[in-house]
Amino acid sequence: xxxxxxxxxxxxxxxxxxxxxxxxxxxxxxxxxxxxxxxxxxxxxxxxxxxxxxxxxxxxxxxxxxxxxxxxxxxxxxxxxxxxxxxxxxxxxxxxxxxxxxxxxxxxxxxxxxxxxxxxxxxxxxxxxxxxxxxxxxxxxxxxxxxxxxxxxxxxxxxxxxxxxxxxxxxxxxxxxxxxxxxxxxxxxxxxxxxxxxxxxxxxxxxxxxxxxxxxxxxxxxxxxxxxxxxxxxxxxxxxxxxxxxxxxxxxxxxxxxxxxxxxxxxxxxxxxxxxxxxxxxxx
Amino acid sequence: xxxxxxxxxxxxxxxxxxxxxxxxxxxxxxxxxxxxxxxxxxxxxxxxxxxxxxxxxxxxxxxxxxxxxxxxxxxxxxxxxxxxxxxxxxxxxxxxxxxxxxxxxxxxxxxxxxxxxxxxxxxxxxxxxxxxxxxxxxxxxxxxxxxxxxxxxxxxxxxxxxxxxxxxxxxxxxxxxxxxxxxxxxxxxxxxxxxxxxxxxxxxxxxxxxxxxxxxxxxxxxxxxxxxxxxxxxxxxxxxxxxxxxxxxxxxxxxxxxxxxxxxxxxxxxxxxxxxxxxxxxxxxxxxxxxxxxxxxxxxxxxxxxxxxxxxxxxxxxxxxxxxxxxxxxxxxxxxxxxxxxxxxxxxxxxxxxxxxxxxxxxxxxxxxxxxxxxxxxxxxxxxxxxxxxxxxxxxxxxxxxxxxxxxxxxxxxxxxxxxxxxxxxxxxxxxxxxxxxxxxxxxxxxxxxxxxxxxxxxxxxxxxxxxxxxxxxxxxxxxxxxxxxxxxxxxxxxxxxxxxxxxxxxxxxxxxxxxxxxxxxxxxxxxxxxxxxxxxxxxxxxxxxxxxxxxxxxxxxxxxxxxxxxx
Numbered sequence: 001x002x003x004x005x006x007x008x009x010x011x012x013x014x015x016x017x018x019x020x021x022x023x024x025x026x027x028x029x030x031x032x033x034x035x036x037x038x039x040x041x042x043x044x045x046x047x048x049x050x051x052x053x054x055x056x057x058x059x060x061x062x063x064x065x066x067x068x069x070x071x072x073x074x075x076x077x078x079x080x081x082x083x084x085x086x087x088x089x090x091x092x093x094x095x096x097x098x099x100x101x102x103x104x105x106x107x108x109x110x111x112x113x114x115x116x117x118x119x120x121x122x123x124x125x126x127x128x129x130x131x132x133x134x135x136x137x138x139x140x141x142x143x144x145x146x147x148x149x150x151x152x153x154x155x156x157x158x159x160x161x162x163x164x165x166x167x168x169x170x171x172x173x174x175x176x177x178x179x180x181x182x183x184x185x186x187x188x189x190x191x192x193x194x195x196x197x198x199x200x201x202x203x204x205x206x207x208x209x210x211x212x213x214x215x216x217x218x219x220x221x222x223x224x225x226x227x228x229x230x231x232x233x234x235x236x237x238x239x240x241x242x243x244x245x246x247x248x249x250x251x252x253x254x255x256x257x258x259x260x261x262x263x264x265x266x267x268x269x270x271x272x273x274x275x276x277x278x279x280x281x282x283x284x
Numbered sequence: 285x286x287x288x289x290x291x292x293x294x295x296x297x298x299x300x301x302x303x304x305x306x307x308x309x310x311x312x313x314x315x316x317x318x319x320x321x322x323x324x325x326x327x328x329x330x331x332x333x334x335x336x337x338x339x340x341x342x343x344x345x346x347x348x349x350x351x352x353x354x355x356x357x358x359x360x361x362x363x364x365x366x367x368x369x370x371x372x373x374x375x376x377x378x379x380x381x382x383x384x385x386x387x388x389x390x391x392x393x394x395x396x397x398x399x400x401x402x403x404x405x406x407x408x409x410x411x412x413x414x415x416x417x418x419x420x421x422x423x424x425x426x427x428x429x430x431x432x433x434x435x436x437x438x439x440x441x442x443x444x445x446x447x448x449x450x451x452x453x454x455x456x457x458x459x460x461x462x463x464x465x466x467x468x469x470x471x472x473x474x475x476x477x478x479x480x481x482x483x484x485x486x487x488x489x490x491x492x493x494x495x496x497x498x499x500x501x502x503x504x505x506x507x508x509x510x511x512x513x514x515x516x517x518x519x520x521x522x523x524x525x526x527x528x529x530x531x532x533x534x535x536x537x538x539x540x541x542x543x544x545x546x547x548x549x550x551x552x553x554x555x556x557x558x559x560x561x562x563x564x565x566x567x568x569x570x571x572x573x574x575x576x577x578x579x580x581x582x583x584x585x586x587x588x589x590x591x592x593x594x595x596x597x598x599x600x601x602x603x604x605x606x607x608x609x610x611x612x613x614x615x616x617x618x619x620x621x622x623x624x625x626x627x628x629x630x631x632x633x634x635x636x637x638x639x640x641x642x643x644x645x646x647x648x649x650x651x652x653x654x655x656x657x658x659x660x661x662x663x664x665x666x667x668x669x670x671x672x673x674x675x676x677x678x679x680x681x682x683x684x685x686x687x688x689x690x691x692x693x694x695x696x697x698x699x700x701x702x703x704x705x706x707x708x709x710x711x712x713x714x715x716x717x718x719x720x721x722x723x724x725x726x727x728x729x730x731x732x733x734x735x736x737x738x739x740x741x742x743x744x745x746x747x748x749x750x751x752x753x754x755x756x757x758x759x760x761x762x763x764x765x766x767x768x769x770x771x772x773x774x775x776x777x778x779x780x781x782x783x784x785x786x787x788x789x790x791x792x793x794x795x796x797x798x799x800x801x802x803x804x805x806x807x808x809x810x811x812x813x814x815x816x817x818x819x820x821x822x823x824x825x826x827x828x829x830x831x832x833x834x835x836x837x838x839x840x841x842x843x844x845x846x847x848x849x850x851x852x
Contacts, residue, residue, distance in 0.1 A: 042541070042694065044537065055712050060700045060701065061711065062537065062702055068529070068560075074537060075536065078523065082694060100527060258521055259515055266494045266519075271544070273490040273491070283477060283478045
């Protein structure tokens with residue numbers, strides 16, 4: 001039996017009241033409810049306050065570089081596809097420094113879950129604008145206001161993502177359920193998590209989000225398989241912000257299509273130099 | 285006296301210069317000859333001027349020479365550009381149209397017309413030329429038949445053979461009587477004919493590398509293509525990544541999870557990988573990175589050769605961490621070094637860089653069949669869990685050797701944690717000064733064991749000599765031959781050649797240099813990077829220097845002339 005205790009990690013070094021506390025609790029809850037054990041999980045995180053998350057839960061961890069959690073997560077998943085691989089980023093990590101990896105991971109449909117702690121600001125470097133900061137958002141690096149933000153949900157949809165959801169760090173049950181849906185999805189699953197930054201983002205606060213979010217699960221007739229409806233929801237922002245599974249469609253994953261993985265994980269296959277013997281003939 | 289013959293095939297991109305060169309090389313190799321063949325091509329898909337040189341000997345050969353005995357000119361430009369390189373008695377085959385007469389050094393063969401007549405396809409012009417060449421040297425077409433069948437199969441092979449026969453018959457009937465050089469098959473040989481890239485691919489697969497991620501870049505691309513072509517047959521995975529940053533990071537992820545993993549690129553791709561290199565260093569993750577050098581900086585000369593990345597790969601990334609750098613001397617050495625690299629990467633849990641260059645990457649050499657029984661896979665200290673004690677596992681445990689037993693995530697109940705931040709023994713990020721020092725020192729301690737694995741440089745010729753040539757990497761064959769030529773000309777000379785460069789075998793190099801009268805470092809770069817490395821690591825300054833940085837390979841003649849000129 002897996003319990004919340006199994007996922008007890010180190011004491012977080014996050015600011016009191018940080019949205020990340022809600023995220024790590026929701027994640028642990030989701031993993032426990034899915035009966036996944038810590039040794040079956042691999043967290044691959046980037047750099048930023050979100051990147052520290054794996055240390056504050058429990059599981060195999062590769063805390064990689066800024067912007068880079070997705071490629072090592074892909075490599076690890078292909079090497080051992082029995083691992084439940086969860087990539088963890090902030091908005092700067094995922095949509096700024098790691099933008100190219102993000103696009104292509106969705107295009108290729110790797111079987112990993114990508115949690116993006118989206119607080120619309122840089123926390124670790126102390127308050128600069130991020131790729132998702134609202135238009136006009138004034139910071140030390142954007143004295144005349146931030147440019148147009150990236151819309152991660154619309155971007156994901158345009159890349160043919162198989163699963164995209166949004167949730168809110170202030171609603172642990174909703175976030176846990178959303179993460180569970182993402183973790184159970186076969187293929188690339190993006191969960192963009194609205195995360196208040198209590199130290200640097202004084203605009204997009206808990207209250208700001210609370211007044212705006214509404215649950216798609218409670219929307220009558222909303223069908224996450226409907227791509228056009230999903231695109232419409234993706235562009236809904238500011239007055240009302242939809243949370244929940246926005247789009248889901250299962251298609252073959254990258255890993256499923258690899259002939260080498262049909263015999264089980266690469267890491268469990270025997271290494272035999274003799275295999276090369278017949279290749280040598282081709283050079284004679 | 286050894287028998288030797290040099291071919292050149294010249295033409296524009298798209299005329300099949302490379303295919304023809306390879307088919308010719310294979311045909312000669314199967315007839316008992318040793319081959320060294322290099323490729324000179326421009327960065328374009330059509331047009332321009334490309335050539336393929338095939339050096340044929342009845343003993344082993346490791347370098348190309350400038351002289352041409354038989355030029356197969358697929359266009360007029362090739363005649364104009366290379367006629368001057370013909371040896372005394374050498375000859376060129378070309379299609380000069382109906383007006384031109386044969387000359388002493390040129391035989392006019394209606395290649396296009398014969399292609400149309402024999403195979404109904406003017407695309408076969410190059411094969412007609414090949415048949416003519418084989419006719420001129422009296423090689424016969426029997427071996428070519430087998431090669432064409434293997435290369436094209438069935439109908440296409442038959443069509444090609446008809447074209448070759450037409451060229452062959454034409455020169456037998458109309459060929460210049462004065463051309464007397466003959467090169468007949470000497471027997472049957474089963475040697476392999478392959479490039480440095482091929483040898484690295486085979487070595488990697490033999491060493492158990494199952495995962496490759498890469499982004500195409502000349503001259504490294506054929507490695508990823510080969511790897512991908514064998515995915516199904518040998519249960520390999522090759523991910524064509526979105527960029528080199530992703531490529532190295534994917535390989536590191538696969539390495540962390542426990543698969544033997546690699547990537548391959550050239551200099552500017554390696555620039556992008558510099559970031560990942562240090563991450564492999566601090567997370568102690570095994571990964572093998574091939575850098576097939578080309579002249580830089582930036583895009584430089586994309587299809588040409590240089591040894592200009594030595595100091596870069598030794599120092600790439602910020603901060604201090606251990607790495608290994610190996611630079612194969614030849615195709616055979618490339619196979620051996622590929623295997624060794626994967627063992628070192630896992631034994632010492634660090635990045636290993638294989639430094640080749642365009643010349644080695646894309647030149648063909650005949651070698652004896654690789655000995656697979658001699659391939660030893662050593663995965664180093666893999667953690668084996670003791671029941672109930674898994675929770676105590678510490679990925680970065682401080683040890684005397686610096687190597688911590690490596691658990692693989694998901695393979696036991698041990699939780700494997702690592703971080704690109706400085707971390708404690710358990711892998712959790714820390715800013716504690718004590719932990720920092722312990723981890724830095726532990727990582728650097730691995731250099732000691734690693735250093736003991738580095739083979740001493742190869743010394744060729746006498747133990748001590750008045751002049752010692754020093755070189756590294758792909759120039760071994762050219763340097764060896766240059767040493768022989770200089771010796772024949774009365775120079776007291778020997779050769780010191782490095783192929784395992786880091787940790788630097790300082791003691792062995794210093795000992796050899798102390799015995800030499802004068803040292804002359806020969807390398808393909810503009811600033812003498814090996815000479816600087818030697819000075820930094822041994823305190824000895826080599827006075828003589830032969831440098832080449834025009835993007836063309838070092839050849840025996842180039843080295844001999846420069847040594848004489850510089851008076852090394």
